Amino acid sequence: xxxxxxxxxxxxxxxxxxxxxxxxxxxxxxxxxxxxxxxxxxxxxxxxxxxxxxxxxxxxxxxx
Numbered sequence: 649x650x651x652x653x654x655x656x657x658x659x660x661x662x663x664x665x666x667x668x669x670x671x672x673x674x675x676x677x678x679x680x681x682x683x684x685x686x687x688x689x690x691x692x693x694x695x696x697x698x699x700x701x702x703x704x705x706x707x708x709x710x711x712x
Contacts, residue, residue, distance in 0.1 A: 664691070681708050 664672030
């Protein structure tokens with residue numbers, strides 16, 4: 649079980665290279681926020697996106 653951030657990141661990267669390869673390919677080739685969000689949708693397979701896109705756009709705006 650991943651209990652700290654390093655283990656969680658390592659597991660995430662491992663999954664993107666193995667069982668979640670399609671999501672990994674989408675994320676690695678993403679050049680826009682929308683493309684990166686599509687990769688995360690593929691990875692997480694959440695049912696309802698809700699406010700995720702709004703929050704992602706807000707964070708990107710604050711960081712750039």
